Amino acid sequence: MSCNTTAIKDIFRLLLLIAIPTIPLLLPACARNNQEIKTLTVYVSEDQVFSEPILQDFENQTGIKIKAVYDTEETKSTGAMNRLIAEKDNPQADVYWANEPIRAEILKQKAISAHYVSPEAKNIPSMFKDPQGYWTGFSARVRVFIVNTQNKNKPLSISDYLDPRWKGKTVIANPLFGTTTSEIAALFTVWGDKRAKAFMMGMKKNMVAISTSNGESADFVAAGRYAFSLVDSDDATNRLRQNKPVAMVYPDQQPGGIGCFVVPNAAVLIKGAPHPEMAKKFIDFLLSPQTESKLAFADCAQIPLHQGVRIPPEMKPLSSIRIMRVDYARIAKKMIEIQPFLKSWVGL
């Protein structure tokens, strides 16, 4: 046997040694194209603990296997949104379950979402749907105050962040991330830039503390470190269910008040989705009153947008809450405009 033949055989053996453990890893990609196995890929920004049971219900009902990519809290890592944007030219996802409509708007602006108007969207108020059908809202949270019950007085308006009697006693989640960003951007659209900026600077002057997330804000208030904070309603409901010494207050409910900012989930069909028909079926499922009811009774305590959906007795239906009238598309655009201001406000 010549040395060259031996050398070639050795290289072949080495390549085989490396290939053997790695080839089985390619099987999932091959299985993806197998039409007999029905699978759907869903990217989910709603917390996994709440969304996973809904996905499992869909699997049980339809036999369609869902493969999910879940998100994390914004302040811990980058996740589903960045993947969707990065994968734009060769989408892997069929559906995106956004936990707020601003993300859905951003996807529309970046031409990553596709038009689909579900039959289940008929009875959802138009404020919570994209007029062109690029996203549809469902199961909403509401921005509320979580207030420590040791305080005799309770805040009633978002402007109470500026009240000197609360100086140094309030906290808000980092306005660069999540629903806090959305609400601040919403205030800019409702109040105008001048008043909104004055509000922000006033908060700073009144020594508002900045937490890393709504959950952390809720924990601080529950522990008595701060008197109140603006958080999502599910954060407040969770602490109430844990019997923490807190109360939930819907801000700006007085006549003429701007009302609470509503943050619905949003179902988005991805442009170029590998399985569009199954994706539409899943979106119909997400938007159904049955799903909204399940999410209402779950620990996330999300308020249905359909009327007449069965909800827990302690939950206020949306119709009984004064809500902030906004245009989510305008909010998404405003959010990008005020980024430099928010960064400097946070101190960056």
Add this chain to the structure above:
Amino acid sequence: MQKRIVLILTAGLIVAIGLLPVISMVLKSVIMDGHFSLEAYHGLMSSKRQWILLKHSLTLATLVMILTTVIGVPTGILLGKTNIPLRKFFLIVLTVPLLLPPYIIAVSYSDLLGQEGLLMPLLGEVFIHHTSQWLFGLPGCTLVLFSAFLPIPVVLTIAFLRTVNPHMEEAARLAASWGKVLKGITLPMIMPGILFSALLVFLLTFGEFGVPNFLRYDVFPVESFIQFSAFYNFQAATATSMPMAVITFLALLIETYLLRKQTCQIQTAQDNRQIPVIYLQRSHIPLTIAAGLMALFITIVPVFTLIIKSADPAIYAQAINKAGNSLLRSITYAGISATLLTVLGLLTGYLIQTRALKIWRTIDSLTIFLFALPGTVIGIGLISLWNTSWTNFIYASPLIILLGYLAKYTAITSRISVNQLAKISPSMEEAAQVAGATWLRRMIFIIIPLSRQGLIVAWLTGYVFSLRDTSITMMVYPAGHDTLPVRIFTLMANGSPEMIASLCIILVLATLLPLGIISLPALLKRPE
């Protein structure tokens, strides 16, 4: 010829896996609306605040690097070279923090020392108020990251101690005590390993965002993170990652300067004996107590917090159910990744150690640069390169995760291999060469058996880093193929703290058991 082909392919693989994705990201960061633009970089350079954040990051990274080195190296010597009792136990315990995401350690310390912490009833509100103030800021960040990264110099010191020619120490022992021998002979000989572990810790700390963010200490990576996470601005995010390249380059220059007088030591067949052991006499009790206290504070205390939170067996049952197949996937991917990292690390290390190609220095620097780069940048680079209809069979498979690990962690296994290969006399390979063996045969039958110890360390290190990775995995894992660390992060959003704690314990146990079985007896083999 065979050697040249394989080594060129190796260099090409590193470029394809690591450099190309990064180049694609860098190109995107300088092209706006179809035109060349340095706007993203200009914004970065002109911001005063960014320089302050950079100073914070450098301060934190330097502090953690110095502390872990100053404490980790002697600890490594204590556990790897003396007859202190319970060495294996201490080594396992001290390695645990490396298996946990640093953020979890920060949460544990907060649960313990924070204002609502477990120690509040014991220590009182006033004391806790002070510890809480101290925890949330630079001191707390330093403590947490010191705990997280201390295992790196400890393990690498033990590994590099085994490469010291025993005759060198024995010759010195004829004239001096162990203290002087360690200072004058042993430590200078393992200096490449010490500097490498310091470099690793520095870069890991510099790139860390989660812990400083939680503990309220503003650091440089926050800008890149915000650009990705809040603004989805890939260009700006990539631009803000590029200073990492400058920092890495400077760190490598410093390392090269400090190692310029380093000479290689060569072992012969006669020298393949056990390493000389320091027999502690009167000092073994105080040193054992010191090791125990360190294990207590660094590992047991934060892990104990996790255990207390997850004390209910029902919680573990729920956690195992929640973990699903992610645990098995984690171990599988980490195992395969470690194997590939070891092979690639050996080939790269060989290329660097023997300077077989002219670009050896470039390849070494490139691997370190990729290690220093935030995983998110590498992840998005991988997506932009591999997410095409032609390469979808790779992108839509777990192989993409392995490519990410290879890009990010080859530096570690490569440097370990370099040090191991330096121990082998070139005449070992030459003797096989004159016997007619091709280069691959020489590698398989001579070099690899002689490098066994180093390859085991490389495999274990590659395994740990792959297993605990979240930044790259989060970006590229195919739907339904998440790993346990990723799942812990996704479940943290409104998941019960008790369940998260139990998932962390499960992660630690699942990785320690095989590690303990496979590796430690070999690593701590003692003379009869």
Add this chain to the structure above:
Amino acid sequence: MDIKVIELNSVSKSYNNHIAIDNCSLNIVQEKRVVILGASGCGKTTILRLIAGFIAPETGSIRLNGQQVSANNKILVPPEKRNIGMVFQNLALWPHLSVHGNLAFGLKVQAVPEKEREKRIYNMLKLVGLSRLAQRKPSELSGGQQQRVALARALILNPDIILMDEPLSSLDEDLNIRLRTKIVELQENLGFTLLYVTHNLQEAFSIAHTVVLLKHGRVEFQGSVKQAKRLWQRQ
């Protein structure tokens, strides 16, 4: 007519601006024992490494059995194809292989069938007097035994040329004499060409047919042992 087995033609080699070999020409004839003699650092080992093919000459050429194998900074024929055996200064015995394994390695590379391989190993071990130590590891052998293993490993592939780089330098006088007698005996029986490097005068004179004196990388003298002795006496 004497066949030239090793030819060095105007070979030069330097390291970091230090000239190791300076315009060296050397012809070594078949089946002869040539000893390169010189002080430490004069370039002896460099010549061996050039002939083995581990390094290339900067200028000049090297031929083995008439075939050009290295020239002008290029290695034209790699070491594994030169049919050379070598005993290294540090012996380079593979510590993870037994004596048997060290000898078997090259035979396996050449795909020698197992029966033939075992026969050759047995005969070689008998030749060097190590038959009972086949399963020992190198670390379990004495210095002299290790030397003999290194020698056996170099011989077992029946090379035309054997290079030896100060193989006996670390041995005591008595063992040194016994082993160099053995080396001469093996060379005469097996007929290979031996190029032997040493700084030891006695060793050189007792082994060599031809002595080459190397000084500062240059060949100062090449001739018979008798001529070499006369030269030393004059000096």
